Each structure stands twice: as structure tokens, then as C-alpha cells.
């Protein structure tokens with residue numbers, strides 16, 4: 001990560017007991033809660049929570065999800081198991097369809113679509129890469145690859161998942177202290193949904209600001225000239241994915 005990145009993150013991170021509430025405050029979308037820095041998401045400080053967009057099929061098979069699977073295999077098992085539980089025990093939710101003027105939730109979706117899963121740091125993952133990261137899965141599309149949801153549907157699900165994340169963060173300090181664990185210090189992400197899911201970053205940033213989550217967003221830069229550029233990630237063939 002660049003020096004600039006470290007400095008900017010330090011300015012946003014806070015150890016106060018109110019940090020999670022600050023992370024989830026709801027102000028107008030004119031206020032930016034997104035702090036963007038060139039750098040590698042996986043260099044985020046210990047204790048941070050890394051957010052990424054996931055499908056509901058239990059597969060981290062391509063793009064940054066594949067990198068998550070390699071770095072955090074124990075977290076991957078928890079994510080996969082979560083998906084399999086819903087596959088075997090179907091349940092539905094009603095989420096807001098942002099394509100409609102009516103803001104009342106009206107879109108019926110199958111869980112875990114439109115929800116967020118917060119995975120605490122796993123000891124075996126820590127031993128692997130010496131990073132104590134929480135992992136936050138936003139269930140943004142039912143499927144992946146050529147069967148991924150439409151852009152508008154991914155936006156709807158991401159919005160619902162961010163709201164669900166915000167709700168969970170509000171109660172997390174009490175719940176995790178009972179379990180004897182720490183809580184996430186700050187939120188970090190890549191420009192999620194903008195690679196394989198192909199949603200314009202402006203749309204996702206607007207969702208984050210609307211929900212009012214403080215997120216430190218890292219975007220890759222090329223080592224040769226250190227200019228921020230999106231990384232082109234190869235998609236493995238379907239047979240390579242599992």
C-alpha cells in the first residue's frame with residue numbers, strides 16, 4: 001500500500017466506542033462517506049473488516065473473490081456453508097426495487113440475496129497470512145458468470161445488503177463483547193461490483209453514501225507509474241472454479 005494510503009486510512013479509522021455508530025449514521029447523499037485510496041485491499045490494517053460482493057451459490061471462484069478464498073479459506077467455508085443452508089432451507093425477503101418510484105419494498109428475493117454476512121477473523125486464516133481481518137459478504141447477485149443478475153438487480157440487492165450490514169453493525173458491539181471477541185475497527189473494500197459484476201462505480205458509491213456507511217475504498221494502481229487504474233482480472237473457465 002502507498003504511504004498516502006496509510007495516512008488517509010489512519011485519518012478515517014477510530015478506536016472510539018462510537019465508531020460503529022459513526023459508520024452507520026444516515027445523512028444526506030451530498031455527504032461522502034467513501035474515502036478512496038490507491039492500494040491493495042488486503043493490506044488493510046488488522047482488525048478491519050473487508051467488504052466484498054458475493055454470489056449466493058457458495059462460490060468465490062473468480063476475480064477478487066478468488067483472492068479472498070486463497071487468503072481466508074476458513075472464512076470461505078463459513079460463507080459457503082451459509083449459502084448451502086439457504087439452498088436446503090429456502091427463505092424469502094422483500095427488498096426495495098430502486099427502478100420504481102415507490103420506495104416501499106416490493107421485490108421478493110430468495111435469501112441470502114440482499115443480505116450481508118459478517119464473518120469474524122478466523123484463527124487459521126490469521127496463521128496463514130498474519131492478517132486478522134473480518135470478512136463481510138454482500139450478497140449482490142444470485143448467480144455468477146454468464147448467469148449473474150442484471151445490473152439493476154445487482155444494484156437493488158447491493159442496496160439491501162448494505163442496509164442489512166448497517167443494521168447488524170449497530171448491534172454488533174454488544175453481541176460480540178458477550179462472545180469475547182473484538183468488533184471491526186473500520187470498514188474497507190475494493191470498488192466492489194464494478195469488475196465481474198460490471199456496475200458503474202458511481203452507482204455503488206451512491207448506495208454507500210445513502211446508507212451512510214464509512215468505507216475506506218482501495219483501488220489498484222499499477223506499480224510502473226503508480227497511477228490508479230482498474231485491474232483487469234481473468235475469469236477462469238467454469239471447470240476451474242471449484
Ligand SMILES: Nc1ncnc2c1ncn2[C@@H]1O[C@H](COP(=O)(O)OP(=O)(O)OC[C@H]2O[C@H](OP(=O)(O)O)[C@H](O)[C@@H]2O)[C@@H](O)[C@H]1O
Nearest residue numbers: 041055061062063064065144190192193194195196197231
Ligand atoms: N487486491 C485488490 N485491492 C483493491 N481492489 C482490487 C483488488 N483486487 C481486485 N480489485 C478490484 O475490485 C473490483 C471488483 O472486482 P471483481 O471483478 O473481482 O468483483 P465484483 O465485485 O465486480 O464481482 C463480484 C463477483 O465476482 C466474483 O466472482 P464469481 O461470482 O465467482 O464469478 C465473486 O464471487 C462475485 O460473485 C475491481 O475494480 C478490481 O479491480
